[in-house]
Amino acid sequence: EPEVTQTPSHQVTQMGQEVILRCVPISNHLYFYWYRQILGQKVEFLVSFYNNEISEKSEIFDDQFSVERPDGSNFTLKIRSTKLEDSAMYFCASHGGTEAFFGQGTRLTVV
Amino acid sequence: AQKVTQAQTEISVVEKEDVTLDCVYETRDTTYYLFWYKQPPSGELVFLIRRNSFDEQNEISGRYSWNFQKSTSSFNFTITASQVVDSAVYFCRTTDSWGKLQFGAGTQVVVTP
Numbered sequence: 221e222p223e224v225t226q227t228p229s230h231q232v233t234q235m236g237q238e239v240i241l242r243c244v245p246i247s248n249h250l251y252f253y254w255y256r257q258i259l260g261q262k263v264e265f266l267v268s269f270y271n272n273e274i275s276e277k278s279e280i281f282d283d284q285f286s287v288e289r290p291d292g293s294n295f296t297l298k299i300r301s302t303k304l305e306d307s308a309m310y311f312c313a314s315h316g317g318t319e320a321f322f323g324q325g326t327r328l329t330v331v
Numbered sequence: 332a333q334k335v336t337q338a339q340t341e342i343s344v345v346e347k348e349d350v351t352l353d354c355v356y357e358t359r360d361t362t363y364y365l366f367w368y369k370q371p372p373s374g375e376l377v378f379l380i381r382r383n384s385f386d387e388q389n390e391i392s393g394r395y396s397w398n399f400q401k402s403t404s405s406f407n408f409t410i411t412a413s414q415v416v417d418s419a420v421y422f423c424r425t426t427d428s429w430g431k432l433q434f435g436a437g438t439q440v441v442v443t444p
Binding site: 268321325 | 368381426431432435436
């Protein structure tokens, strides 16, 4: 069973600090996504990434956020200066044509 | 754009009762995929089932069953003889022919002993 791996599983950071959330998508997949879920709320789309560039982003994905694929395998989400309201579960997904696979999520807590 | 509606915010049942979760979707695509996920309190998304738009066969997996009705754009999920471990948030999701994913708002299921 193919697997998307996210690290860390839980990160606590101070407000204003930068965080990088890491994802290793499934190796032959071409589409990558980040989703966010604030505690008790729905899963919200942040950004999709294809062919080494952003293909779509939501209103949530402002200038504080960035994504990249630094080495051809990892797919990262960077939050430049975290705010309390960035505390959420962040899910990475990769898509290989007909099916998307989700990672286990990173729980980000901003204090 | 696709839209997924899970009208039930929370369902509370007593153990051994059946519970049905509704999912209604809107799409203009002829090819799309439907999914259900379970999200336990630990937070991860646990994949339960995937269906494509051409496969209207209902499916049963243990105590879980799914009823896909293309005519009403619904993909409902039933847990038979619910157990406390079934307590979780359940999300319905679609993928359109462009690979765009869309989640419903989720239904919280609370099963009490």
